[in-house]
Amino acid sequence: MKYLLVTIIKNNERAHRLFEKLNHLKIKGTVLPSTGLNHALMESNINHPPIFGGSRYLVEQEYESNSTVIIVIDESKLEITRSTIKEMTNNLEDAFMFAVPLDHYEGSEV
Structure with a gap:
């Protein structure tokens, strides 16, 4: 079975x-x-409710984006991949992940 690991x-x-x-x-x-x-809302040009309106200026202007990793992986490699991600992110200190079984998958490896 294949999994979608995000x-x-x-x-x-x-x-x-x-x-x-x-x-x-x-x-x-x-x-x-x-x-x-939250960051996307703070950076948007949409009028904020009064409780949030001024708070967007308190947020630091420089922002480092996140990285979203999407992997379609065979069940046989899922555990080693999860373990590697935990190891390299200090046990998910500034990260999170989830895996979803795929009922359907087709196409070449990217």
Whole structure:
């Protein structure tokens, strides 16, 4: 069975070390830059309710985006991949992950 393993990492230094380790293990995936919902709301041009309106200026202007890692992986490699992610992110200190079984998968490896 194949799984969709998704990991969001807030620390880009750890993310790059993880990418190197996954590459060494020949685990392929896709990395997308991402932003948390709260940060996206704070940066939007939408009028904020009074309770939040001024608080967006308290948030530091420089922002480092998250890295979202998407991996379609065979069940036989799922545990080693999860263990590697935990190891490289200091036991998910600034990250989280989830895996979902895939009922259908087709196409070539990317």
